[in-house]
Amino acid sequence: MRLLDALRRLPKPVTATRLAAETEISTRQLYRDIATLRAGGVLIDGTAGYGYTLTEDPALPPQSFSR
Numbered sequence: 001m002r003l004l005d006a007l008r009r010l011p012k013p014v015t016a017t018r019l020a021a022e023t024e025i026s027t028r029q030l031y032r033d034i035a036t037l038r039a040g041g042v043l044i045d046g047t048a049g050y051g052y053t054l055t056e057d058p059a060l061p062p063q064s065f066s067r
Helices: 002-009 015-024 029-037
Strands: 043-048 051-054
Touching: 002 015, 002 029, 002 051, 015 029, 015 051, 029 043
Parallel strands: none
Antiparallel strands: 043 051
């Protein structure tokens, strides 16, 4: 959830180093998390070394929890 939030609010494209710092994880774990999110259907554009951009799919609701 923190990774998706960071991808939504930070200026695009967001580097892996910046995302790792924002979510308080290592860059290695970040790459694994991005691969997991992509496998789950989240549209994340970009590559290691360049940066990442979250491409919102209008058919999907925001991924957040309500009380």
